[in-house]
Amino acid sequence: MIRFKNVSKHFKTQHHKKIILDRVNLEFQSGVSYGILGVNGAGKSTTLKMIAGTMLPNAGRISKDVRVSWPLGFASGFHPDMTGKENLNFVARAYGEDVRRVARFVEEFAELGDYINEPVRTYSSGMMARLAFGLSMAIEFECYLVDEITAVGDARFQQRCKTAFDNRRKSADIIMVSHGMDTIKEYCDKGVLLVDGRMMVYEDVEHAIEAYYRLNR
Numbered sequence: 001m002i003r004f005k006n007v008s009k010h011f012k013t014q015h016h017k018k019i020i021l022d023r024v025n026l027e028f029q030s031g032v033s034y035g036i037l038g039v040n041g042a043g044k045s046t047t048l049k050m051i052a053g054t055m056l057p058n059a060g061r062i063s064k065d066v067r068v069s070w071p072l073g074f075a076s077g078f079h080p081d082m083t084g085k086e087n088l089n090f091v092a093r094a095y096g097e098d099v100r101r102v103a104r105f106v107e108e109f110a111e112l113g114d115y116i117n118e119p120v121r122t123y124s125s126g127m128m129a130r131l132a133f134g135l136s137m138a139i140e141f142e143c144y145l146v147d148e149i150t151a152v153g154d155a156r157f158q159q160r161c162k163t164a165f166d167n168r169r170k171s172a173d174i175i176m177v178s179h180g181m182d183t184i185k186e187y188c189d190k191g192v193l194l195v196d197g198r199m200m201v202y203e204d205v206e207h208a209i210e211a212y213y214r215l216n217r
Contacts, residue, residue, distance in 0.1 A: 001028065001029055001030050001065055002027070002028040002051060002062065002063070002064045002068065002143070002175075003061075003063045004021075004024050004026040004061075004199075005025060005060055005061045005062075005063070006023050006024070006025060006059065007021050007023070007024045007025075007026075007050070007057045007059070007060035007061070007062060008021055008024070008059040008060055008197075009043065009046060009057045009058055010058055018041075019196075019197040020042075020043030020047070020197065021047065021057070021197055022197030022198065023059075023060070024060070024197075024198065026192075026199050026201065028173075028175060030066060030142070030143075030173060031173065032173060032190055033169070033173050033175070033176070033187055033188045033189050033190075034173075034175050034176070034189070034190050034192050035177075035178065035184035035187070035190075035191050035205055036048065036177050037184070037192065037193050037194065037208055037209065037212040038193060038195065038212070038215075039216060042195065044147075044194055045071075045147050045177060047177075047199075048145050048147050049071065050062055051068060051175060052068065052069070052145055053068075054070065054071075054077070066142040066173075067141050068141060068142070068145065069136060069139075070136070070145065071145045072133070072136050072144055072147070072165075077091075078120045078132070080119065080120055080121035081119050081121060082119065082120065083117050083118055083119055083120070084112060084115065084116040084120055085103060085107075085116045085117055087131075088102060088106050088131070088135050088138075089102075089103060092138075092139070097138075102135070102138045102139065105137070105138040106131065106134040106135050106138050109134035109137060109160070109164070110131050110133070110134035111130065111157070112127060112130060115127060116131075130157070137164045137165070137168060140168070140172070141168075141172055142172055142173065144165075144169065144173070144174050144175075145174075145175050145176075146174055146175070146176040146177065146178070146187075147176075148178055169187070174187050176188055184205060184209065185205060185209070188205045189205060190202060190204070190205055190208070191204075191207065191211075191212075192208070193211050193215075
């Protein structure tokens with residue numbers, strides 16, 4: 001379970017204060033997959049980063065008693081001067097995983113060839129995404145965070161990604177941000193609508209989507 005207790009998040013500019021969450025109390029239950037919906041700028045990706053722990057709230061606490069992934073495909077955490085292999089070895093050790101097993105999986109899955117031994121600053125965005133997605137699939141989590149499923153590589157590689165992700169979600173929950181409502185319907189059981197600093201939970205994801213569409217009229 002993932003719990004928000006009096007969580008607040010805002011960003012300040014010179015003349016404005018943008019409130020993302022305002023003293024939110026919420027529970028993401030285990031065994032349920034959630035779609036986070038909201039208009040552009042509502043703070044969906046920010047909320048996902050706070051769940052991942054890559055961004056902190058201004059106040060309150062987010063607690064987790066499940067193993068939660070970083071946002072799927074997230075590549076910004078790689079050290080640019082380390083090779084692809086050095087980066088994945090570092091992450092594997094940080095999560096207590098077998099380094100050789102993770103390396104074998106990612107090298108086979110990402111299909112980067114000799115580039116796995118080159119600094120990631122030399123990678124194209126597509127290569128970086130392949131490395132990140134492969135690493136996400138190499139480590140098993142109880143809850144996967146997904147900020148837009150992006151199409152990586154050719155059709156054959158995209159199918160490999162979908163198959164790997166579908167296998168993972170058989171035994172894991174998902175918290176997903178997506179502008180594609182068909183994707184939300186496919187992967188999520190419940191919906192969370194983010195509006196004016198509040199998070200409203202809908203037991204039926206279809207009802208959350210209907211409320212989202214009303215906001216966009």
